[in-house]
Amino acid sequence: MNPLVTIRGLCVDAATSAGTAHLLRGVDLDIGRGRIVGVVGESGSGKTTLASALLRLLPANISRISGEIRFDGEDLLTLDSAAMSALRGTRIAMIFQDPMTALNPLFTIGTHLVDVQQRGTAGLSRRDALTRAEAMLTTVGIPDPKRRLSAYPHQLSGGMRQRVMIAMALLVEPDLLLADEPTTALDATVEAQIVQLLSDLRKDFAGSILFISHHLGLVAELCDDLCVMYAGTVVETGPVAEVLAQPKHPYTAALLACEIDDGDTGRLTSIAGEVPSALSTPPGCVFASRCSHRVPLCDHAPPPFEQLGTRGTACLRHRDLAS
């Protein structure tokens, strides 16, 4: 079965006062049907831009988008704005990073949940929409859902608001759910609850999920596939367990080494060097400057993204490194 989403050569540039910033530099990624794909990478690696590009809700300073994003066979980048808008909140839904600001403070939870449903389902009455919303709030673990429907966002905690956002996303029964660091703004206990909730919901949710996080452990727990991003490129993809057990790209390996394990002696490891600026274009591999396996050829040209069965990587030396 062909993947739900096929992204090929996706480039996104933004015009800034300092020059053109390359937010995505040719991203290739597949999102399989019913799969949860975890996207990890440091801040600024292009994770959020990737999600925004899938909804085509990019900031106003975007100067160029090229490549293709095939969603169920249709290239989203060639759709007119009406056709794109028709997909939003029906087949593609999104959960945002900061639940504190993602809901309008002047409208009740019920109004939010009714409007997103009525937009997708013509002729749905407010009463029916509220009944569905109430049931969904129960599903996402919100106690006393009837009362919450008439509550305003500020009357709910951050964790509750994120549950509301999840309910909103699930109510429209999307084929693709984009979750942009949905637990980053929450404290650790609440984060664990939300991850538990997402993992519980998997049983009933048939769609695919793009789960963005900078937390590798979280992705390992929740996701089927992993996509490692670095400086606007995808450096490695594959089933989570395989990638984590045997990373093919030096960046993935370095990222794994930075994870805090129970057995650690207490010293935090980090990757030496800095992420190249989005304003510059290194002639070769974007990770070369920080890579401990760098050879002269790495600086020559960007390494091609090689697909080997379920695994994929953009490293010239992945064969040498495997042995």
Next chain:
Amino acid sequence: MMGGTAGYLASRLVTTVLIVFGAMLLLFSLSVIVPGDPATALIGPQATAAYKAQVIAEMGLDQPVHIRLVRFFSAVLAGDLGTDALTGRRVATVVGSVLPYTFLLTFLAIGLAVLIGVPLGCFAATNRGSVFDHVLAFISVAFIAIPSFVIAIFLLLIFTIWLDWLPVLGTGTAGDFVDQAKRTILPTVALALGWIGFIARLVRSSMLEVMGEPHIRTMRAYGIAPWLITYKYALKNAAIPTIAILGMGVGRLLGGAVLVEIVFARPGLGRLIYDAISARNYPVLQGAVLVVVLVFVITNLIVDLSYSAIDPRIRTQAGREALPR
């Protein structure tokens, strides 16, 4: 939450009463401090000393200041604004006779400004940088800058003298609604144009700020129709600064439409105050200004209460002044 609302209401009411009392105190001091005595203004400088003393006694001006103060306050609280020094009519009657014209003009002008200014501002914000946006900005600033009486004179020239479409002078024949309505159009437009521009600018900048908020992005991500996002979700957020300005606008127009009233030969509070000052007619001046203050504070009380109706976060922070932004 109900306790919060009640507390908020109570604290606003107390403030309102204090402002009105303060205004009354100022108005009273005015008649004491300002040189030239009202009795002379009334009967003229040629009057005999005996007659003048009699008038002074009738007006209560021979009493010590504190007695006059108490009399003034108790009279006003009983609804008695005094007697017109020149005509002997009740001040309440004099003010009451012009009040409907002022109310009509003020609320029509502000209403028209909202009805036109708000959609213009929204449209400019959602089409930022377009030709329409630039043209609107130019016209708005022009109408804000031109005094309303200048606009009034031009309207009069164009629509009455050149085109002869509308009769203007006066308020129209009593009982003839159509005639009265016709004569209200131009003064209303003259007063409203500047406010339309002002509100359009204000709504535009508030809307631009709100449109950048994450919750609006949420609505876009869910494909909510743009008109629904603009006029339901964003406009409500942008409404508070606009409503605050409307409160000021009502106050400004109540007593400040005097030049437009003169151009169109209409009675009104502004003109009444102007005439009262010229004639040193203190009772009328005090009464008219007091009514302006009263309507102004009541309008602003309604404005304050409307914030809490719009923003549930204000309802819960009982009686606090600060608006979340």
